[in-house]
Amino acid sequence: MIATGSARIASSRTTNNCAASGLVGKPSPALVLATSVLNSRQVSTTTTAPPPPAAPAPQTSWLLRNLPAKAVPYAQLIRIDKPVGTWLLYWPCTWGIAMAAAGAGASVMSTVWTLSLFGIGALVMRGVGCIANDFWDRDLDTKVIRTAGRPLAAGQLSVRQASVFLVSQLFLGLAVLLSLPLDCFLLGASSLGFVATYPLFKRFTYYPQLMLALTYNWGAMLGFPAMHVWDPPTMAALYGAGICWTLVYDTIYAHQDKRDDVKAGIKSTALAWGDKTKTVASVLTVVQLGLLASAGVTGSVAGPLFFSGLAWAAYRLGRMIYHVDLDDPADCWKWFVDNIKTGGVIFFAIASQYLYDLFVASGFM
Template structure:
């Protein structure tokens, strides 16, 4: 989908330097890929990882991982990339006025003039339709859960206008995949994926509060709310609480899913997922400097590794 000509560099301020979009993608596609945050892959990881948690915990509990489950694993990866792109495109359409007033975001494609709102809407529809085609290959329960998530995606960009807790709405949307992937394998829901979903929401409150500290000064000037502004100097205290809630709920999800399996080693490895995850969050908390934007961004991005620790332990739990 060729678009309007990019600015001389067109690079977004917080993109990873040397990313493939700015260096390798055809020039006409770059503004659209930037809309999808393809130059900043951490958001795709944070959307994808709860999907993999849900699937792997479900397959560990049933002892079944075949070709269909392999497709769910891969389909979640493709779908997360597409839906994260669609969600970011929607976010940029609704926030185009705010983004132009914030130093970190005014270089995004819409406020910088690289893409028009109409072009962005067309890109949003294209990504959503492709993601829907993938969703249709899952179990009907998973399909309906995927459709239900659209309401959360639609609401999230407006949350910071009416609540100090927009990170809760982000968590509700970003961790929905834990429920969807579990249901895609089992055909139903149970308390275990619900506990895992809630653990993910607490995790989102942890990492996105860190992320929001980058923009707190601009947010205060334009009246945008966030937990970073709400917690201010008490941020570390709140994050410690979210850490404990997330680790506790993840451990509960493992106990509910793997406790009845009569395989103590699988249960130990599953609980190791929450243990390793918790230690990574504790490391982030020890490194945190809320008034150092570069540190906040680095720690936020490190949550990919925190989530992959859980994936690694749950994969091991399949193998014993």
């Protein structure tokens, strides 16, 4: 500012001298050069100043907009505003419960009660998985545009705060497991190792989606002991079908971030399969449908309603693989979310056959 003021005084004096000499409007070359240098320094100082911090993005979710401000980061941590993950975790549970109910001839009320318990469990355990994922990935998340705003990566929550919240979620999950038979509790508890460690796999293998698939479809087996049924062939077939399904939809999901993942050193099946993704996905889908049909036969739901529903699911899966644009993140997200409906169709195929057979056995039809 002192330099600027001196320049102005010098300019004023020179202008007055010029006026006295009849040279107003024609400053000396030295003055022009000095003034130009000072002005360029002012502009440089102004343009290199750091911009003000950006305002937080407005919340588009109705739920987040209506939560207390302090609760919003916790809700985002467990992705409560993005329920697609909860549905994709829940549907394999419903397949196992409905198929076990069909094999045991269980009542509708007991089946609905078990479905309700697993719905709560899916919501809680999906939250546990999200927190574990964000613990491991809080440094990597800052390098990917889509994940940079997550509460731990953005510094909205500390590791300690997230840890306390994680413990509360685990206690809720324990309460659900304790409401189920003991063998169901033991089988469910054995999946916690997968839940805690699957986020690590993207660091050293191109198949973290396989680890996610092993974790996300555990409920397909868990539904059987929850209904007091043990049917290993059917349980294995359903579990395998779910694994194939998850590998397909989560690879489509991973294609959203493949450019950022390469820069960040994150591995995925999207990068491993590349241009062959649709071919591999087609093979996996054929295997998935074959395993579902096998489970239907061994699980006592091999009727017209079941196979009609399975054909509907096959159509939906084939349409997804054919139409998805793997180079368009928005299109990948759209078809990924569409799997909520596909999982529901498979449940409908099993449940409708179960209800039909149950009503026939009861003399209502």
